[in-house]
Amino acid sequence: MNSHTASGTQKPGNIVLFRNEVHTSIAPGVHTIGGQGNSLAIETSKGVVIVDAGPGGKITVNMIENLRKITDATVYAIIYSHGHNGYNSGVGVWKEHARTREENPPILISHERVPLRYARYLETTGLQNWLNGRQFRREFKPYTADAFPLPDITFGEHLTLDCGDRKVELIHSPSETDDSISVWLPEERFLYAGPAVIRSIPNIGTPLRTFRDPVRWAQSLEKLYALNPRIVMPEFGAPIIDADEVRDAFLVPLKALRYLRKEVVDRMNKGMNERAILASMTYPDEMFGHKFMRSIYGCPEYIVRDIWRSENGWWDRNPTTLHPAPPKAAAAAILTALGDPAVLVKHAESLRDKGKVQLALHVIDILANAESDHPQVAEARKLKAELCVSRAKEMTSVVSRNILLSSAEDLLGLPIGANRALDPEFEFSWN
Secondary structure: OOOOOOOOOOOHHHOOEEOOOOOEEEEOOEEEOOEEOOOEEEEEOOEEEEEOOOOOHHHHHHHHHHHHHHOOOOEEEEEOOOOOOOOOOOHHHHHHHHHHOOOOOOEEEEEOOHHHHHHHHHHOHHHHHHHHHHHHOOOOOOOOHHHOOOOOEEEOOEEEEEOOOOEEEEEEOOOOOOOOEEEEEOOOOEEEOHHHOOOOOOOOOOOOOOOOOHHHHHHHHHHHHOOOOOEEEOOOOOOEOOHHHHHHHHHHHHHHHHHHHHHHHHHHHOOOOHHHHHHHOOOOHHHHOOHHHOOOOOOHHHHHHHHHHHHOOOOOOOHHHOOOOOHHHHHHHHHHHHOOHHHHHHHHHHHHHOOOHHHHHHHHHHHHOOOOOOHHHHHHHHHHHHHHHHHHHOOOOHHHHHHHHHHHHHHOOOOOOOOHHHOOOOOOOOO
16 A cells, blocks of 8 residues: 555645645555545446545646546546535536547536535535635625535435446535535545644634534444544545554544533533633543644634533523614713723733733623723724734644734734735644
8 A cells, every 4th residue: 555645734825725646546446636625536336436626726627637547437427525515516526527539428426415515605605615714814705606506316324336347325424514425435544634633633623614513413423433434534634544543543432422411511501601611621642632633723712602502502601692772872881981901902902912912802892892992992003913823823723823813913904915925834744
């Protein structure tokens, strides 16, 4: 088996894309070909089965070039690992490739809920651009329907593809999305687990995303581990082939998710609110210190919040926020109460100088969130932007970093990504 090269240290802006990957054999007739996440090419007697078509443009063209270094066979099918934007926007490029070769277009296969997700994304395109811009630190173009090519075939829980000499099974394994699937080659005991396994802490509770059920994710991990895979391909990073590491890739996150569920539920049953729960949680090193639980993208606090969301409504338990006053009226009242706003700014600066950046953010919020052209409010917003950048440097999660850095630009009235050249440098590797 060749060594896998698809996941060296990545620049923060390219954490989901592998543009120039060398095609690599993982199992007989199974290769990575670059793309968004670990896009795969699986050789069968009926043609090549592609797992995720990539985002389109040069990246998908590069994927096709990589494939043609391996085989000249027809592309028989394209499997959607899940419905997130970009993973299969490049389907049209693959279809055009088939047309130029005078071949039938590939069959498109996904879970039955993918079309529903695509419809939501098109309905909320402005919101999706806003969310993605802040999570990935760049401007996004408005979605169009061609970014979401609909599948030809959908399935519910399980589908076995007729690939001639090779059995290819598709298994519903909801995790990051409710439409996530895994690809299982039983003869080779090869599993592409999709977003269920990512060589870091499960990506649950991401601040800008819809609810991701931790209990359901744990159930998927349990179901996939029961297959007894020999080779596990995560969504990002190198394949997992050591037997002990295969075990840990499933059982450590599974144990951690069940631990978090129990601890959060115990606290909710005592009447604690979300912030009190976050402040009281502990994260044992035996689970959260494991290399497959690194907080490089998500983090434990995110998961705690999604467990809270699974059992609670939107109210934060503060009666003031139940039926709030109009923002401008509240801001005017706060400014009047402050007397001299400069005192608050100085106190926030003092906290910052003592290294208490998060406390400084809480203090400056009283003034920086005001909707006013008061000169002290402008000063407070500038200070808050500086504090966001400082706080970003303290984060291990790239999502937290990016949101803080994007928030700084919002506070300064700058386009998202305008200050990317000034972003703090950090190393990032899915391995």
